[in-house]
Amino acid sequence: MELVTPDIGLIFWQTVVFLIVFAILAAKVWKPISEALKSRDGFIRDSLQSAEAAKEEMKQLKADNEYLLKEARIERDNMLKEATKIASDIKEAAKEETSKISSKMIADAKAVIETEKKAALADVKSLVAALSLDIAEKVLRKNLDDKKSQEALVKDLIKDIKVN
Template sequence: MDLVTPGVGLIFWQTVTFLIVLGLLAAFVWKPIMEALRAREGFIEDSLSAAENAKKDIEKLKNDNEYLMQEARLERDKMLKEAAELANKIKEDAKDETSKITAKMIEDAKAVIQAEKSSALNEVKGLVADLSLDVAEKVLRKKLEEKKAQEDLVEEFIKDIKVN
């Protein structure tokens, strides 16, 4: 078992060497490592803080974006409503204008029909008058072929004439 158990001198020198290495590490290496760890810890805290701020900014931007989208929807709905109202107004104006034009065309047509009717009636009256004159002429010729009938007719006209 001697092989497995170390000697007192070996333990002494290993302890002395360990303490020297520990002293050197503490004097020269420990401070820079601790400063690096503190700097790293500060960087991590700053990064976490920046990430939290970025998260808040993103949330704020998201809320602002949602608000802008809501405003855009309202504006779109308003514009669509105005466009529909304008379309209805244009349609109503077109109906009114069409009604006016139709009424004017009907009036013009009635006037033309009345004018044609009057013209036709005048033409018929003229034809009736011509026919009446022709018939009267033939009847008078037939009646006035006799001299006595002519004299009676002249006397009758003379009686009808009044002298003032």
């Protein structure tokens, strides 16, 4: 049983050695370990604060990105509406220009047709007048070959003339 129960001297020397080792550890090792733990604690706190700040910044960036995306979509929609309106205006202007040009061409064509018509009528009238004169000349020559017919014609013409 002696092996199981320690002697008082052994307990004393173990206590003395423990206290010496404890004093050496407290003097030489405990401070650096404590400072390292404090430094590690501060680093972890700073890291957590940085992570929290980064998290908040990411939330803010996400909100800003969503706002910018919303603004970009609104601007895109406005640009599309404006482009559609401009295209519609260009089409309308082209239609109006085409209408004006076609109206002018029609008016010019009508004027040319009217001028040609008047020229043709004038040609026909001059031709009819020339033919009438030729016919009248031939008829008069035939009818007025003798003296009696000439006198009868002059008398008829004098009767038709009215004096005012």
